[in-house]
Amino acid sequence: MSLGTWQLRGGAARRGVEEALALGYxxxxxxTGYGNEREVGAGIRASGIERADLLLVTKFPEEDAGRERETLLRSLxxxxxxxxDLWLVHGPLDADGSLAVWERFIEAREGGLVRAIGVSNFRTDQVDDLAARSGVVPAVNQIAFGPRRFDPALVRHHAALGTVVQGHSPFSENDLGHPVLKSVAARLGRSVHQVLLGWHLAHGVPAVAKAASAARLAENLSVRGSALTAAEVAALDRIADDAGTGAPR
Ligand SMILES: NC(=O)c1ccc[n+]([C@@H]2O[C@H](COP(=O)([O-])OP(=O)(O)OC[C@H]3O[C@@H](n4cnc5c(N)ncnc54)[C@H](OP(=O)(O)O)[C@@H]3O)[C@@H](O)[C@H]2O)c1
Structure with a gap:
C-alpha cells in the first residue's frame, strides 16, 4: 500500500512521511499539485531508509503541458x-493533448529520469487511445476506487492491457457507513478502513491511502493479516450495483 500525501503540508508532511516509513510503508x-514535494523529500531523508528500498511516485499537472521536462526537473x-520510480500524468487532456504530454513522458523514461510512466484519472478508452497512438502502454492508471465504484470490466480491461490499476482515495470515495462494510468489519473485529483495504488487496489493486496519525498509519498497514472470505468480497462488490454508482456491466 502507498502512503498518500495529498493535503499534508509543511512539517506535517515531513513528519508523516518519516513516521510512515518507520512503520514500514x-x-x-x-x-506537483500537492505543493509538498520538498517536505516529502525531507521526510524520506529523515527516515534513513535507503532510496533503493523506496518507490517514489509524483504526478505531472496536465495543465502544465508543454513544460514537462522543467516540471520533472523541479520535482526531482x-x-x-x-x-x-513512477511519474504519472495527473489527469487527461483531449486525445492530442494527452499524447503530446505522453511523448515527453516517454522521453523522460528513455533518458533515465524516471523508471516507469503512467497516468491517473484516465477512463479506459483514454488509456487505450494513448497506448494505441504512442505504442507505449501506461504502467499504471491511478483512479478513485473502492466498492462504491467497483467495475470488474474496468479491472479486467486494464489487466489485459498490462496497466496496473492503483486505487486512490479508498476511504474518502467510499461509504464508510454502508451496512455490508460494517457487518464484515464486525465479524473480523477490524475497522471499516481495514476492511476496505483488504477488499483492495483481494482485487489485486494497490491502494493509496492517507492518514495523519501514527496509530491510523499502523492500523491501515496491518491490513495484510485481515483476510476476507470470497462471499464477503462478493457482497462488497455489489455495493456499487445497489447504489447505482457502478458502471453498467
Ligand atoms: N491521482 C489523483 O487524482 C488523486 C486524487 C485523490 C487522492 N490521491 C492520492 O490518494 C491518497 C488518498 O486519498 P485521500 O487523501 O483522498 O483520502 P483517503 O486516503 O481515502 O482518506 C483519508 C481520510 O481518511 C482518514 N483515515 C485514514 N485512515 C483512517 C483510519 N484507520 N481510521 C479513521 N480514519 C482514517 C484520514 O484521516 P486523518 O488524515 O485525519 O488521519 C483522512 O480524513 C491521497 O493522499 C493522494 O496521495 C490521488
Whole structure:
C-alpha cells in the first residue's frame, strides 16, 4: 500500500512521511499539485531508509503541458532524488493533448529520469487511445476506487492491457457507513478502513491511502493479516450495483 500525501503540508508532511516509513510503508505518493514535494523529500531523508528500498511516485499537472521536462526537473530537485520510480500524468487532456504530454513522458523514461510512466484519472478508452497512438502502454492508471465504484470490466480491461490499476482515495470515495462494510468489519473485529483495504488487496489493486496519525498509519498497514472470505468480497462488490454508482456491466 502507498502512503498518500495529498493535503499534508509543511512539517506535517515531513513528519508523516518519516513516521510512515518507520512503520514500514515503502511507497510514497505525491504530486506537483500537492505543493509538498520538498517536505516529502525531507521526510524520506529523515527516515534513513535507503532510496533503493523506496518507490517514489509524483504526478505531472496536465495543465502544465508543454513544460514537462522543467516540471520533472523541479520535482526531482524538490524531492532530492535523481530519479523517480513512477511519474504519472495527473489527469487527461483531449486525445492530442494527452499524447503530446505522453511523448515527453516517454522521453523522460528513455533518458533515465524516471523508471516507469503512467497516468491517473484516465477512463479506459483514454488509456487505450494513448497506448494505441504512442505504442507505449501506461504502467499504471491511478483512479478513485473502492466498492462504491467497483467495475470488474474496468479491472479486467486494464489487466489485459498490462496497466496496473492503483486505487486512490479508498476511504474518502467510499461509504464508510454502508451496512455490508460494517457487518464484515464486525465479524473480523477490524475497522471499516481495514476492511476496505483488504477488499483492495483481494482485487489485486494497490491502494493509496492517507492518514495523519501514527496509530491510523499502523492500523491501515496491518491490513495484510485481515483476510476476507470470497462471499464477503462478493457482497462488497455489489455495493456499487445497489447504489447505482457502478458502471453498467
Ligand atoms: N491521482 C489523483 O487524482 C488523486 C486524487 C485523490 C487522492 N490521491 C492520492 O490518494 C491518497 C488518498 O486519498 P485521500 O487523501 O483522498 O483520502 P483517503 O486516503 O481515502 O482518506 C483519508 C481520510 O481518511 C482518514 N483515515 C485514514 N485512515 C483512517 C483510519 N484507520 N481510521 C479513521 N480514519 C482514517 C484520514 O484521516 P486523518 O488524515 O485525519 O488521519 C483522512 O480524513 C491521497 O493522499 C493522494 O496521495 C490521488
Amino acid at each position: 515503502r511507497c510514497v505518493d505525491t504530486a 530537485d524538490l524531492l532530492g532524488v535523481d530519479r523517480l
